[in-house]
Amino acid sequence: MSKSQAVLQSEKITVDFSGFKAIKNLDFQVKPNTVHFVIGPNGAGKTTLLDVICGKSKASEGKLTFKNKYDLTKMTEYGIVHKGISRKFQAPSIFSKLTVFENLEIAMKQKKSLSGILFAKLKKDNKKKIDDMLNLIGLSEEQDKKAGSLAHGQKQWLEIAMVLMQEPDLVLLDEPIAGMTKTERMKTGELITQIAKDRAVLIVEHDMDFVKEYADVVTVMHEGQLLREGSMEEVQNDPQVRQVYLGR
């Protein structure tokens, strides 16, 4: 897929909760190899946008096309993961009593079962994949530790790695730096930059300093609609954005 071609294309997407439209007629696209942030005040529709992309909420109108082929509005959550969209929620969902390595092994087994391949038949390159992943998230030395004993930031990175084990083309992240120290935030930013070299990353985030530092593209949502899109510099200088979002 070329850089200019969208990995995800939303056309006039509307999400209706018993008459209340959390998203209204949203046209929006995500490009490959991009760190793409979604920002906006509370209630703007950011979480609903991630929900509709991963199939947790259903669109009442419009079309969401993934990789130019799949209409996500017609697919199940399971089917959407299978086609290449994985989401990391805010609360960690790792297996605390298992080691870091075992957590990654489980994530890998899930991927293989999604692909219909018997895990037992897989070869040694599994270990290499896990080792590479541990290296990427900087947890090689912690691989035999119980996941529950990790620091908050490390748990989050482990979970990002588990999401990456699904080999997604689009990763969805929900406030990935919530509760992190300054150093952990920086490491997370670097990790996100790194993973976007091979795929698109769409992130809902409130921390504007973080967005400014790591965004390729920023979408500002307001009342279920797209208010402005561009670089952080472009959106933060937009008078409408300042008015509704920053309150000045």
Ligand code: ADP
């Ligand atoms: P954000 O993530 O930007 O804070 P949300 O997507 O969570 O916004 O919510 C957008 C709007 O939709 C809010 O007004 C919220 O109350 C409403 N909403 C979200 N989910 C539901 C739901 N399941 N049922 C009814 N209203 C909902």
